[in-house]
Amino acid sequence: LEIDRYEKLEGMITIFFSKAVDEPAFSFLYAKLCKQFQKKQVTVPGDDGKLITHYFRQILLTRCQKEFENDYRQEIEYEKRKAEVETLTDDKKRKDEAEKLEEDLVKAKRRKLGNIFFIGELFKLQMLTDTIMYDCIEYLLRDKSDEESIECLCRLLRTIGKELDGKALEKTVNKTNLEKHYRELDGIIKEQKTSARIRFMIQDLMELRQVS
Template identity: 45%
Template sequence: MLEEENRRARMRSVGNVRFIGELYKLKMLTSKIMVYCMNHLIEDVLEEENLECLCILLTTIREQVESEAKTQLDSVLEKMQNIIYDRKSNKISSRVRFMIQDVIELRERRWVVKSNLSTVKLAPPAWSPAFSTKTAAQISSNSMVGLTNNKYSVLEMQPNDSSPIKGPVTAAVPQDPLPENKKKSVHAMINLALLNPVDDELIHEIQRFDTRNHAAVVTEILNMALEKSQKEINTIAKLLLHLVSTNTILPVHFELGITETLEFAPDLYIDIPMLYEYLGVIIAPHIEKRHITLLQVFRLSENIKSAKQGHLLLKAIIRELRDSMGPTFAKSKWLESIFSLINGCMMTSCKSGHSAITESGFKGRGDLKRL
């Protein structure tokens, strides 16, 4: 069991580092940040996890960091060379030594991969960021920012996000499905609220539901909202925001409640072309109020990323944040999610970082400016 957890931690770490490298290649992170990451991974107490992540990072950023931070890169590679030769003072396995040697040789070839290799082999498949417990066929059918796929879900890899949340912190209650008669009650409640949107009355109605059903109530409200007009969706979004802001529904239950909608979003998008715009209207205010983070939303977007629709959701959310709070705030939330990822990977020696968002198709700062 412990071995499996360690394997998953390594898998997530590799995905995080590759994600950071891809963000740098898209000019969304600076060379100074890359230098910090490289030095952090090699200057601390030598650990195989850190060295493996360093190899992944260098293989990802290659000639770009060579042109922007050559002096610092020379220093890092010199230390890597010393690790290979100094077998007595450190207990690095042969596997990691070979990984380091591969990177050094790749640099000597001016970052050109050998013609008979599609990529530098850095680690066994079980530690690849594309690895999951699903079958190889499932993996091959699944595809933020043009990276390899990482597997995660809100249930299997619950984020240890430390972002502050408004209101008193209350423990989450295990959730149950919503009985059919209760679903009808939700529909009646929302229809009434659309006719007479009085926040206090809605709070009173929600309090009649068992707390164990709150996530399912959110899911049902979302399902209902997606069938409504744009004006009604705006009203429902405000009602949901008030419920979470007052802790009538806990933020963690809101997060669980949107999981099912995000899971089936690619299928819903076929019939609802404005789906991601609607989700942006609903989700963005909760990011603004810190009920949920942008990074948490992306961690729930497994199927959206696999369908290469992640950029649609990302643009919709950032557009809403920009329209509500201005471009500076929207950019700060985007950067906050990036640095949460970096901190999760770097500050814990890459042992407990969560899987990065991949395949969203977001093109970087250029797209952010055009939103």
């Protein structure tokens, strides 16, 4: 596949990313495709005429970070729209807008989780650093009553937990952070404010970590 322009390189990443996020069950396949193309690069003239080399891997990392930040911005926008809907005086319009808002939220959450799973698969293939993974973990632990996020975190840690533990041995700060996050999960079990299904899921994760 000839990639001779920046637009082609970026377009390829957009396709891989969109497919992986829309089809999270196959995110590992799209991550492997990214791995195959990670050394792709294009060199093009910049605005000043000097040649600039763009690397597939760096563009991919930037895209992951932007998507992650965009998920956070969408949540803020949702709260803003929710407040606006609540001020509507027309009952029918308020009901219609509330339903549309809920549909948008479901889509946004699905995309957010797909994004995180894809990032996890890329991390497993050593295409991303552990820094962005800790950002994902902290993001998912912000609201410990959000069972969807906690379930996502458990699934993510089942996928990348072993790799995170291995890398944590190299950095004291990472080991400290990782242990803190597992203690937070343990706290969710003890507080018993979530469903039994979620608590059992966390317990299974803890036991898997012990035997690994």
